[in-house]
Amino acid sequence: MFKSFQTRLVLFFVALFALVEAVTFLAVQNGIIKTIYAQAQDQLLTARGILERQISATTDDLAQGTSILATDFGFRQAVATADHSTIASALNNLATRIKADRIMLMSVDGIVTTDTGAAADAAARGDIVTLGKANAPFPFATMTETAERDGRSASIAVLDGRIYQLVVVPILAPVPIAWIAIGLEIGNTFAADMRRGSTVPVEVTFGFADEMGKWTLAASTLEEPLRGDLAAALSAHTPSGAPETIKMEGDDYVTVVAPIPGPQQGSKAYAILQYSLKLALAPYRTLFLQLIGIATVVILFILVSVSLVARTITKPIRRLDAAAQRIQIGQYTEKVPVQQSDEIGRLSQTFNQMMEGIAEREDKIAFQARHDMVTGLPNRVAFEVHIATLIAERAPMAQRRFSILLLQIGRFSEINNTLGHNIGDELMRKISRVLKDQVRIGTFVARHASNMFALSLATEEEAIEIAVIERILAIFGEPVDLDGVNVDVTGSIGVARYPDHGLIARTLLQHADSAMYVAKKKGITHAIYDADLDPHRPERLSMMGELRQGLEKGQFQLYFQPKVDIATGTITAAEALIRWAHPDHGFMAPDHFIPLAEQTGNIGRLTAWVLDSAVKQSRLWADKGIDVKIAVNLSARDLMNRHLPDTLGAHLADYGVRHDRLILEITESAIMEDPINALGVLNAFHTMGLTLSIDDYGTGYSSLAYLKSLPVHEIKIDKSFVTNLASNPGDEILVRSTIELGHNLGLRVTAEGIEDAAALAILDRYGCETGQGYYISKPLAVAEFETFFASSQWSPKRNAVGDWIRPSTAAAGG
Structure with missing residues (x-):
């Protein structure tokens, strides 16, 4: 909420001073309240003494008036003779004279004979009523006992739900012949008189509790709502007699x-x-307001003062904060002003040194992020940024072209594994230096991957592009000296052109990689x-998923x-083509899906x-008497499968086929991908x-020495040398030398791609054992092959009767 240090500092000191002021104010207020409370207790105790004295004085007056009547001869005679009219007249006169509220006359044995009840006014008119009290025992027997002993008895008594100041005296003649009790009701008037007699505004209440503890207030100076709160408070707990505080209508009263x-x-x-504390605190309200006003002024003064001091203190800190924010967004040029020699000044110097260090490290990190640490060339990220920049520059003029070249170094993994990674790094450094020297100015060179370089060629002329490619490939014309070892290194280049082959960097690089794969x-x-040759185009990717389904669905x-x-003109074998x-x-021919199978890992299933x-x-076929061997092609991935021999052995055993009836054809390149594993299989x-x-x-x-070490039985001359054999003397020389080489190594020789009789004759003349090609037959379905085997000119049955004329003989005769 309060993010500024200056604001928090100001708020802290202001809050601290406000807390001190509040504590001081509360201490003063609490002291005053305690003093007032103590004064209120003293006032109540004083009022209690006054009350007791007033009750005592009133009791004396009642007792004196009652004694005069009790000693009057006429009254005593009336009582003795039961002269009711005289008694009534005397009681009326006494009630009028002393303002009594209740007069009771009892027989000597304590039975009430006359009782004015609560009708004091009626008694004053001479109309004495009993209200059902006559002939009832006097409820306060101890008072008559005391009066008999002491001559009178005075007490405060609760009678018929009212509180009376009651005096009992005997009527003597000369012994007690009756008792007279005169009561002055303690009501609201009496309580008000008591309040007026006090020196402080004390509230006076008289009450009593029944056997259940419920209080009844007989008289009070309190207003009606306050009376209910007081009765409820007294009923809730038993009073202790000591001063306590009772809350009524939200105000506290010392009680x-x-x-x-x-x-x-x-x-x-x-x-x-x-005693109301609200009334007691009234004189101090002005003092409290003055204290609050003084505290407010002091806090405002402190707020202004602390704000000025905090601003001065936090100014250098704000400078450091601004510097930290500049560091956050990568701005390191603006230094923090050093204007002090204290801790803040030293911190400012440290900040400046830190910014210099961070700037230096970020420059280094930025360089490392965009460059290869081995060769010092820009890396793949930098190359993609460069290509994106070239595209952005040429986008408005799409006719301006450039090319991307991806160069992959062959045998790099073998060099790393054999000579060590340090030698592999040295090779990449040498190639990178030669690349920068050989290509023309304006060509961007980068190391794209561990064994791959990327180049951008900003030209629209194909001749220049070809010249650069030739200069690059010339690097691999001579062996490279690596730590005293001369190593033959090869390179393959894939080319993608903007905008023909892509409009964004990622697409161009992907297509250049695809072209390199094709090469x-x-x-x-x-x-x-x-x-058309891109293995990653969408329809080929879709076909990857369909290949597995194709196997499952037959x-x-x-x-x-x-x-x-060739010597006998007889079909001896057949190459199985999927x-x-x-x-x-x-x-679909194999060239369209075999690479997909290799990429997706389905080549094993295939x-x-x-x-x-x-x-x-x-x-x-063996069961039908068709005696031919079947040749099956294996891929490089197959030669990595050490379990393949066992799998093939199981197939041969299951069908009861002799092992010599199967020929396995493996390409040189498949063997060279992993020679050790391939040789084991x-x-x-x-x-x-x-x-x-x-x-x-x-x-x-493959070298001749390596070919000699392989456990093979024959070599198969590629069709690229056989197709134009009759018309190309160079091909004829190569074929002848290959046949002679195979025979010298003890190998049979097969030639594929025979397209005419002349080629077949040449192969026969040089001693080639087996021939294959469209001149003989195209690939055939099973039923077609069986018919061809039985009835063609190459049928063993036909040539068994001497129909076959060797091609070389036929050519010489012709």
Whole structure:
């Protein structure tokens, strides 16, 4: 609520002084109240003494008047003779003279013979009434006993719900012949007279309690609402006789409840004296208002003074606060003024030093956040910002183009694992220096990932783009010296162009990465983004989820392309090729979904299905007398699966197929991805007696020494060297040398991609054992293959009778 330190400081001191003033005021007020309370107690005790004296004086008057009547001879004679008229006249005269409220005449044995009751006025008129009291015993026997002993008895008594000042004297002749009791009612008039006789404004009340403790107020100077509060308060607890405070109508009254001596019989009467504290405090109200006024003035003075002092104290703190806020938003240039040599001044100096340190560290952190610590080049984040800036600059003029190049360093993981990460870092530093030296000014170079560099090329000319790519690839033309070891390093480049291949940085980088992936898969040095080859385009991503469903729903089937023994012209084997009968996209070749299967991890399921189907088909053909081996392709992921040999062995055992009836074809690149694991799986296959073939030979990077160490039985020349064999002398030289190399290593040789008879003749002339291609047959469904096997020119049945003429012989004869 109060965020300002200055405000809190002012409020603290003002509150402190206000608290002191309040405590002082309350102490003074409490002292005055205590003094007034003590004075009120003293006044009540004084009033109590006055009350007792007034009651005593009134009692004496009553007793004197009563004694005169009791000693009057005529009255005594009237009583003795029961002269009622004389008695009535005498009692009327006495009541008038002493203003008595009640007169009672009792026989000597205490029976009331005459009682005026409460009708004092009627008695004064000579109309004595009994109101049912005659012939009833006098209720206060102890008073007649005292009067007989002492000559009179005086007391305050409760009679018929009223309180009387009652005097009893005997009528002697000369012994008691009767008793006379005269009572003066203690009513409101009596209480008011008592109040007027007091020196202080005391409230006077007379009352009594019944056997249940309920109080009745017979007389009081209080107003009616106050009387009810007093009766309720007295009924709620038993008075102690000591001064106490009773609240009535919201005001406090100091109260003394004094018992009045009375006869033993009947209820006891009490005199209740009260002093209002409100009236007692009235003279001090002016003093209290003056104290409050003085305190208010003092607090206002303190508020102004403390505000000025606090402003002075907090001014340097506000400067520090402003500096802290500047630090929060990254502004470090404006220093805090140092105007003091005390703690605040030293704190200001420390703040300035802290800002300098933070600025230096933030510059360092900002550099590290945007740069690679190994090469010092901008990192991926900085490159994306740079690309976004280029796009923003060119957005108004979309015709201005630029290119993004992603360069991936091959064998980087192998170098790290073999020579150590420090050597890998040194390689990246060397390549980064060469990149900055080789590319032209204006090209932005960054390290995009651990084994990847990114470049932006601000040109619209394709020739310049190609020249830069060639300069980059020239880096890898010579081995790189790494700590005394010459290492051959390769590179693959993917190119994406703005705005043709994307309008935002993320899309361009994704497409450049896709192009680089295509270059690696095709074994070429660089590739420009092609949406048709993008494995991440939406329809291909959708197809990833459909591939698993296709396996479950039986949408895949095997086609078989015949492989013939060139020397005999006989079908000896068939390559199993998977096809996907997609419900929406139709018949799909492996190139469209095998990469997807590898990316999604479904290649294992796909391979398991192919192996199971191929082994099963081998069993079915064997049962039909179709004697052919079946070749199955394995991917790089398959060679990572150490459980694959056991799985394949189980399939062969389940269908009862000999191991030599299956040929496994593996590409050079698949083996080179993880040579150690691949070699372990191949050795397991070799031990099982399976035939192993190196597929697409000539397109990879395997050395002759490494090829010799593999447990393979044949090599398969890639179709790119065979398709134009008859018309391309260069291809013929390569094919011939490959065949000779295979034979020298003790391997059989198969050629794929045979498109014409001339190519078949050349292969036969150089001793190639097996041929495959569209010249012989396209891939066929199972039923079509069985027909082809039985009736084509390559049928073993037909060539068994000598119909076959070797291609080389036919070509020489022609």
